Amino acid sequence: ILCGVCGERLESVEALKDHLQTDHKTDDCHICGESFLSMLSLNEHVAAHSGERPYKCNVCTTAFALKVSLENHQKLHEGAKLHKCYTCHKVFELKEQLKAHRRTHTNKKTHLCGVCGKSLSDYRSLSRHKMTHSGERPHSCQVCGRSFKLPGTLRQHEKIHTDRERSYLCDVCCKMFLTSKQLQIHMRTHTNEKPYHCGECGKGFTTKGPLTIHMRVHTGETPYRCPDCGWSFKRKINLDNHVTVHSGAKPFVCGICGKACARKTYLTVHMRTHNGERPYKCTFCDKAFTQSHCLKTHMKSHLVGEAAT
Structure with missing residues (x-):
């Protein structure tokens, strides 16, 4: 160094x-x-x-x-x-x-993160990075309660609560925006412009945030760590879904039989018992399944049959 x-x-x-x-x-x-x-x-x-x-x-x-x-x-x-x-x-x-x-x-980059070993160029960048591990968001909006890691992000967010005129018009779908920057980003949904590209696989993104998350596929970085069991995740939403397992909360309730589930995905799978949906279909026979792991188990029966012949 x-x-x-x-x-x-x-x-x-x-x-x-x-x-x-x-x-x-x-x-x-x-x-x-x-x-x-x-x-x-x-x-x-x-x-x-x-x-x-x-x-x-x-x-x-x-x-x-x-x-x-x-x-x-x-x-x-x-x-x-x-x-x-x-x-x-x-x-x-x-x-x-x-x-x-x-x-x-x-x-x-001489400032090392003690959790994941990532190197940052200065103390301020390191402090911001550490928040990805702790989930700390100390700056809260007084209007809606939403919280942010940085004061600058909070100030930008607070603008949506002001009575400012939305003067930036999209001439394709007529949607209005508060700033020219917001309009510029929105226009990429019409032009399919993706200025942010992954240096590993070349995949493009309209904004920098999704690219940062995508890069974790290549780096293996999982900055969002569960404080109860240590399991870590690439996305914060995945951590939020996971922690409900430890809390015992089951906020997702089936409207037909009343079964409660800890995660929305669990409820989605459960609903297939009522609506008969079987999205996982075998490519060798006409059988279909409600969950992917059931299909994987079934596919082994075909492999065993082929090996026997």
Whole structure:
């Protein structure tokens, strides 16, 4: 593992942590724990947690939480010496910003998840990732009660409760949307555009979320873990369905005989005893079954018969 500050090679993540603490002492944010290589960067970050940025540049209107940050920024407009990345030629006003940017080219991911071993590039990303294991969603909507992992996602959600005019019209089906982004994503249902592609199998998706879930088919990642038995799942909805087994709750009730089931899929299978549906058909004979495992057991009888002849 290479140090993103000085380039020294370290043998392990723990060695890197010790190296950063001794040779490149960092300062940690007391709110979120993110580390910074200078007090200026730390103070700017801590002040940003309040959401207030009272110091505005009179040239480009960029706002800052600290006056000293504004003064450093104004050097851009005064032609002061800048810190330049020689890989992509992007310039930065502070040396610490350039150091952090350089890590994007070397793809340093030194923050390890203790649950699944996944590597993340910084403390904030690691904190967000850990929520996929715990299921923690600390930010709740005051209107509908729906909860989210990140405050930004909550703010975006809260917009659906405001009395804003839906001014973005789909000229194909006449459906209205609050934002141009929502309309853009919706239009993919008509054009069949799938800009997000799996690097393993090439399968396409209209948005990034389903691609992230699909990639777990290739990686084997199952981030949603049951706290009772340790069984883990690729999707949160599968975990939600599973935990009902431990709670003993059976919320799905048959309207014909009153049988209660823990999962909706169990009720669907049960209903076939009433409606006579047998969706699993044998390709060798005319027999059909209500469940897939019954068909699999039946198919073995054909294999045994073929082996005997």
